[in-house]
Amino acid sequence: MQTLEKYTFSEQSMDTRGTFKGRHMSSNMICDSHLVQNTFKSNLLKKFQCVYEGTAKQGNPTLLNEIYTELYITESESGEINNEHEVRQIETLSRRAETEDTPIKCNDIFRPLPGQDKPIRTVLTKGVAGIGKTVSVQKFIVDWAEGKENQDVQLIFPLPFREINLMKDKTLSLSDLLHVFLPETKEMEISSDEYKVLFIFDGLDECRLSLNRQSEVKLCDISASASVDELLMNLIEGNLLPSALIWITSRPAAADLVPSECVHRVTEVRGFNEPQKEEYFRKRISDQSLANTIITHLKSSRSLHIMCHIPVFCWISATVLEEMLSEAERGEIPKTLTQMYTHFLIIQTNIKHEKDYEKRVKDEDMIFNLGKLAFQQLVKGNLIFYEEDLRECGIDVTEASVYSGLCTQIFREELGLYEGKVFCFVHLSIQEHLAALYAHIHFTNENRNVFDKTKQSLFSKILNQMKYHSLSKLHQRAVDEALQSKNGHLDLFLRFLLGLSLESNQTLLRELLTQTGSCSYNKERTVQYIKQKIRENRSPERSINLFHCLNELGEDSLMQEIQDYLKSGKIGGTKLSSSQWSALVYVLLTSEQNMDVFDLDQFIGAQNTAGEVLQKLQPVVKESRSVQLWDCGVTDEGCAALTSALRSNPSHLRELDLSENKVGDSGVKQLSDLLQDPHCKLEILRLRDCGVTDEGCAALTSALRSNPSHLRDLNLSWNKVGDSGVKLLSDLLQDPHCKLEILRLRDCGVTDVSCAALTSALRSNPSHLRKLDLSLNKVGDSGVKQFSDLLQDPHCKLEKLWLSDCGVTDEGCAALTSALRSNPSHLRQLDLSLNEVGDSRVKQLSDLLQDTHCKLEKLMLRDCGVTDEGCAALTSALRSNPSHLRELDLSWNKVGDSGVKQLSDLLQDPHCKLEKLELIDCGVTDEGCAALTSALRSNPSHLRELSLYGNKLRDSDVKPLSVLKEDPHYKLDTLEF
Template identity: 50%
Template sequence: ETTSKMETLHDTPIRCQDIFKPLPGQDTHIRVVVTQGVAGIGKTFSVQKFTLDWAEGLENQHVSLVVLLSFRELNLIKDERYSLLQLLRVFHPTLQTVTAEKLAVCEVVFIFDGLDESRFLLDFQNNEVVSDVTQTSSVDVLLTNLIKGNLLPSALLWITSRPAAANQIPPTCVDRVTEVRGFTDLQKEEYFRRRSSDEELCSRIISHIKASRSLHIMCHIPVFCWITATVLEHMLATDQRGELPKSLTDMYSHFLHDRSQQELMETDREVLLKLGRLAFEHLEKGNLMFYQEDLEECGLDVTEASVYSGVCTEIFKTECVLFQRKVYCFVHLSIQEFLAAVYIFHCYTNGDMETLETFLGKDDNGQSLDAFLKRVMSKSLKSNNGHLDLFVRFLHGLSLESNQRLLGGLLVQTESRAEDIQRAIKNLKEINPDQFSPFSVSPDRSINIFHCLMEMNDLSVHQDIQELSGCGLSKTHCEVVASALTSNPHLTELDLSENKLQDSEVKLLSAGLESPNCRLETLRSDLGGGFMATTKNVLLFSNMISSFFRLRFCRLSESSCASLAWALKSNPHLTELDLSHNNLQDSGVKLLSAGLESLNCRLETLRLTECQVTDEGCASLASALKSNPHLTELDLSENKLQDPGVKLLSDLVESPNCRLKTLSFIGWSQVVAVLE
């Protein structure tokens, strides 16, 4: 039930103006909301839209005060101590007349934007308790007490963050988690068509993006659409020779190359490498915002005009914040990650052993390209939050000579021997992510291996993934398969026969199957050693075009049924489902029955042979079938049914709302009872 509810809420759209309003059917007070989303996806825009609509009298007029505080400004407070009341007056001088008494009785919304940019340690376990808005303390203590509800418990809090940093807040303190997902496929096209009046140019750009899996997926991020449009418009408008970029590294290399106006000037080259050092050193620390002292540590003099040269203005920006102090950042996190990769690859090609050893530690196995990439991948897999994932992906892409040529002013071009590249590809395919971490490696860590192969133009991985019959797939392998389903619109057949898939693996595959990019038509996962013929199978979950799904002998249990029930509710294409020989029990059948009751469910055949179903499960099915006019065949053979359960379903056939034509029962000591 919990899993089903979480998935339902996860997929429920919500306007930013309604962020604190309960969903239909919910009777819960929403006090603390965390909104997650990757960098550049629109989190800050969402909170600004909420604030603007409130200020203009359009929405949420029951709220007396909206206080927007960004962590990039809060970071400037450092070790100073303030009361909550003083803090508000520092950041918003117009609130000088607000008293503690007024604050206690009015409805206040605090918005903390950019938790991932915070340089505070939020210690929810050991921080002192503060309950008075006039009591002075450090900023981190004020924050933890606000979030826990010790301080101003009537206030509403909205916190935005990248996913990796959101876990700083204990789940027990959060009432709602939302996600900004960025552009849909239609919105991607709309962006490019609105950007230019040249319809032919727009159509060529859109066609190219659709043909490239990596680019099309990344275009859900608005800033990436801008980068892509900038590069492709320039290349197509100037009739540049050569292939259009197909990988992320290729696209970002072109972007930096185009910004530099052919050859990099020596001063620009020096500035870019210093920016690369800044990007790298702070990527390791998890910092996205930089202050003057950070730039100076990397040899960047902010007063020099070279910092603001034409090369830098489109990748690095300055903002004035609290006390007119300046903060600096790259226009998008991915540009920071790309420049960090360029800097480290520059260190590798120039033999800067001191920097490499500081980053990777000493190694006596030589410095071949494949050994270097293997060590960096090992380092990234040890990260709990994946902060090096895109960095290592870019690094693998930079190993190709084509990308090195584009960055000739920054990188010493290496003679990437074919055998080194093939060894690097072989290393990626042989990696067991779990060997690098004492804990279970998250799906994103494993999936990034697949992305690195794509950056190295190794397309054989798609063929490898198609032939996985009897391979002893584990959870980690399913994570990579799920990624392939998400990113490869050309994969139409997948054979997973004779693999011991369990609930967690099915859930991972579900995520891939639900992707709008998935075009799989045939999925074989019959683990029953030939109990059913492998005829045409087609798919289950919400965005699938399929009609038949088989998960026999897959060791599924009740927890898988929540995902399956959600699929039944959301996929009108599914007409046949076989879950035979799984330990679903009555509790699992009850969850499935909820899916059968949905108006969207078009299931015609349901097979539940030997699923440990009793009369209680029959009652759930009978209730569902009264409102399901589509199911014509139900197989409950080899279950623990007694006469009452059999009679309950048999009598149902007489109901005018029931369309059952075939109802099968075969017990260990029972005779066949088939009603047609």
């Protein structure tokens, strides 16, 4: 064990501004103050430096820093509360791509992210049970006490709610409260002028105080007395010690107990991501070969692998699998949750047998009583219990403490008059397993249903024995009870209850229980009942747990059927029943491949319309980062189903493509409601050819103005947006919060009138837009001139500009090249196809290309009236600055063999990096083809694509090029002729 003497504390890390005991500090007093603070740090380090991973504080603890694995913590939206069962939340978190948010280390919990300039006083950290909130707090304290992190904080006061509960009826001051929990503070005068202090309130969900927000008691003096809940609310609201930092941890369901206006940052602990899972097992298990075997086994079971996002479940799995895989005769390795938890129960019982204590209660009686406690408190929604709760279930406190892995006991002997004991199971899932075990034993041994609450007469008992003669009847009742739960609090209980009925788990139970009752059981009857409920249930999401139940029973016929459909690619042509839709949702959400991209096209067909698929697969849609609905027959009705799904989880979606659907203005208006949701983080929106007019554009831009900072890519091409719609978009673009980088308005009815509004907006906010497509619009020379003024603005960072078929003549081209010469370093791609450019303007472009600051990589001049004369100027310029251009398109120009020969001279230049050359219908003959072949032989390493389609070439003319394409020494991948 590492000793405290090893740690030293730097005096430079201590603040010497304040007073000690309210008096001016002499040098001796300052030394005394440092001594007090050092002692305080040492005591906290001694208390928090070890981790006990769910067991009581006995035996050989492990140093936290030896086993600590960084957790995945992200910043969350305040007020975002989720009341689903926590295992459902874990399954959701396991499907989220971890790149969607910026991770925050626990030591940085009070440090603003880049771009955040407001100070953070109060942090609320959410996370499901066992996900690592308390360990994060412990790590923060240990690193601070060792002098490694957050040394601007002089004092940290950890005050867990489960311990504060013991004083809920007391009246005292904040100073008194601290003196009780942390006696060292008696030597300190705690005030905001003296120390920068941090209060940590761990476990808000365990709070049994009222935390009354409406209380009229306002406290400013830490020596003023009040009830404990009034003290805490005044501290949280900033009346007491307004400069003190506050850190509160909570399970999600209780997070709204703290007023949102008092919270400056909400973070979410998501447990372990994929690399962190493996890191934990490699740290936890010294034998790396065994660790690899365990990791491989857990990955083979989706339900087990999902649960490994919870650090406590990793500990349970490591405890079970390390013992089983280390033994010569190890039996069947757990593959389901029920098997894993039953093995864990056996191991904990064996740990008890190894301890030296006087045995007064039989194992099965203690397990039964713990199960009774677990079930009763689960139904009530309680996660922590006190001595009276244990006594009601016939549990002796001293006996319960022996089962250290099942029931954690906290003794606060230093509290004196306030000494008390608090109990909880180390994780909610353990409570649910024991509750299910109690329900199973209660039925098999006494033929009684735990859901029957009334006291039974003899006649009722006889009736119940007839009613519940089969275990299937209990299962059916449990299924009904679970489906009626609003927050799914019996979901995992149901999985365990069904799993315990399997013969393999019955065999395990006989290792625990000397007497096990028996009753008739028809597994198929339970399976059919669950399938019936799946068929009746209108919400596929509510059916997901029922599929987990089928998995626990080893019944996977429906899932296998759906997987076969998916593999065959025929799912779109298959008429699915409601139960098959539910199975499809389950398979997609629990598959090994994360459903980050939802492509509607693979599910629709003759039997399934877009609207029906979107309605049935809502749970999948809302978990996808990218939703691809291109040309899928989506109407405004389908849009309604889509937005309904996305509204329940708007922060996850990053890309939405609805191109070439009959969405119309009404559909766009529904999407606009989603876009203005402050939680919406959509970055890419494609609405190409969706029947959008200026009316839909108005709704869209209004929504984006209220939430403009996330959208990066907007495609409205081939819609009747018109000048009025473009003017609305222009208002959006000049918003300083708008970060739009790509705007596509191809064939949208844009004229020089709306061009003026667009360029004016971009001049006021020019630094973000990178790509602009105005092709197939009547922009004309006047519109191009306005864009030219924008392009020569030094703040303009436009990289790609498409002006194909925009009515540009030599006048507009002259203005464009002049502007680009004054600011040539940003533009990477220019498309002037189908405009009257001609040789004279190509020569001007050539002057631009030979500028060493020009970084143009792609130039498209299709059907621009270019001849061999223009080609000569172009190739001459590129020879003087050949290293940047990667793609050149001269298709449908009268280039001829002479122009091609000049291009060939360029291609054989060793500095030329051209990768794609398009010469479609350019009047090339065998002579030009031979020149190209010769050039590529002398410089074979760069050109990847060559298109000679539509030229007067015979097979014999292109055969030498074909030979080059087949030769591995050449890079020519694509040859079209």
